[in-house]
Amino acid sequence: GENVEQHPSTLSVQEGDSAVIKCTYSDSxxxxxxxYKQELGKRPQLIIDIxxxxxxxxxxxxxxxxxxxxxxxxxHITETQPEDxxxxxxxxxxxxxxxxxxxxxxxxxxxxx
Amino acid sequence: xxxxxQTPKYLVTQMGNDKSIKCEQNLGHDTMYWYKxxxxxFLKIMFSYNNKELIINETVPNRFSPKSPDKAHLNLHINSLELGDxxxxxxxxxxxxxxxxxxxxxxxxxSWLTVV
Numbered sequence: 001g002e003n004v005e006q007h008p009s010t011l012s013v014q015e016g017d018s019a020v021i022k023c024t025y026s027d028s029x030x031x032x033x034x035x036y037k038q039e040l041g042k043r044p045q046l047i048i049d050i051x052x053x054x055x056x057x058x059x060x061x062x063x064x065x066x067x068x069x070x071x072x073x074x075x076h077i078t079e080t081q082p083e084d085x086x087x088x089x090x091x092x093x094x095x096x097x098x099x100x101x102x103x104x105x106x107x108x109x110x111x112x113x
Numbered sequence: 114x115x116x117x118x119q120t121p122k123y124l125v126t127q128m129g130n131d132k133s134i135k136c137e138q139n140l141g142h143d144t145m146y147w148y149k150x151x152x153x154x155f156l157k158i159m160f161s162y163n164n165k166e167l168i169i170n171e172t173v174p175n176r177f178s179p180k181s182p183d184k185a186h187l188n189l190h191i192n193s194l195e196l197g198d199x200x201x202x203x204x205x206x207x208x209x210x211x212x213x214x215x216x217x218x219x220x221x222x223x224s225w226l227t228v229v
Binding site: 032034038042043044045046049087089097098099100101102103105106 | 153161207219223
């Protein structure tokens with residue numbers, strides 16, 4: 001089945017710096033790649049997603065890139081703020097798992113002011 | 114109105130007990146899921162239902178049994194609870210079923226289960 005690897009597991013940056021989180025997936029049939037942000041004690045919330053027919057997508061300070069050939073995708077956060085501190089999960093779906101999301105193990109992002 | 118709601122939010126119970134977590138979505142979605150988040154924060158799919166039909170049943174002990182009385186509800190029943198079952202259980206839903214990927218999945222607020 002699908003396997004999603006996510007790196008790094010922890011990331012500490014200074015306010016205003018950029019943060020990059022990378023994921024790779026194993027199922028070449030996967031075609032949907034969302035990113036979720038989870039604050040302490042809260043549910044995962046979708047922050048951005050990308051489909052396999054698109055190479056890059058931006059939403060204000062957040063961008064996601066997808067390289068289907070290499071089977072990896074990345075989350076880029078620019079001008080980080082303390083409120084960006086949370087656990088970020090990448091995920092994939094559309095392959096053998098159907099619509100179910102297969103998650104990476106998460107990245108704990110800490111933004112210090 | 115909460116789109117995906119699950120109850121109870123917190124549950125503390127003894128080993129060996131049987132408990133249920135209920136989930137309801139008012140989004141009109143066809144597909145519902147149960148995810149387990151362990152102490153290391155890893156989110157793992159347990160079950161997926163499409164229009165009341167079981168689609169995915171990952172490697173989950175038989176003590177876990179999902180029940181979908183209609184497409185708006187997916188309940189999780191756990192028999193003979195063990196210490197290792199302590200986790201946060203998230204219900205979720207998405208618009209379309211198997212074969213139609215690329216659907217946003219919406220999560221409920223989670224149910225914190227502690228087995229003592």
